[in-house]
Amino acid sequence: MIRQVKSTALNVRGDKSAARQAMILTGQKLLDEVLAVAPKLPVRSQETLREQYPGLAPDEVAAQLIRTASRATAATGATVGVWAVLPFIPAFPVEVAAETVAVVAIEVKLVAELHELYGLGVPGTSVSRMTAYVVAWGERRSAVLVPGGFVLAIGSPLRKRLSRRLAARTGRSALSLGPLLTGAAAGALFNRRETKRVGQAVLDDIQKQASATEQWS
DSSP: OHHHHHHHHHHHHHHHHHHHHHHHHHHHHHHHHHHHHGGGSOOOOHHHHHHHSTTOOHHHHHHHHHHHHHHHHHHHHHHHHHHHTSSOGGGHHHHHHHHHHHHHHHHHHHHHHHHHHTTOOOOSOHHHHHHHHHHHHHHTSOGGGSOTTOOOOTTOHHHHHHHHHHHHHHHHHHHHHSGGGTTHHHHHHHHHHHHHHHHHHHHHHHHHHOSOSSSOO
């Protein structure tokens, strides 16, 4: 009996270890996907945002940007949620992973445009700029406070943190999109809340760094 208990405990620990390892690998793959997509995102400049939102102060535009991004991620969650209630279980993990990358891309674009809005756009090449915004997304703060010379090499602490956040996001998406939780409605609600949370956290930090938040610079 004691041997059976020990064996069961070892199996449970082994299952948890395997699950953690799978999550880590999933997060790393998702991070690679997000980093590849980010430089291709169409980020609007402060000038373009000013033209598209005439008569509004930066804070008002920021609220609009967060609202629009939340609607977009909600629509993405609802679409994938519909697939979740269909009998195609083998394809479900792929759908959830694709949904995560699509949603995070929308949020990274939001983070980038919030920086542009307040005149805090990151200088440099498209790749370096967007990588900084991915880090800002993961750290839930402005790119102004992103660690200087950030390193995303395999095994680096920063990469591990971003990978864990992406893996956790995928895990929560899987739960919210699951057939037992009605799929589409849950996926839309979850994404809308998460995007608002991310956008507001980054915006709060940006506003602390910006020299003026009431008028255009």
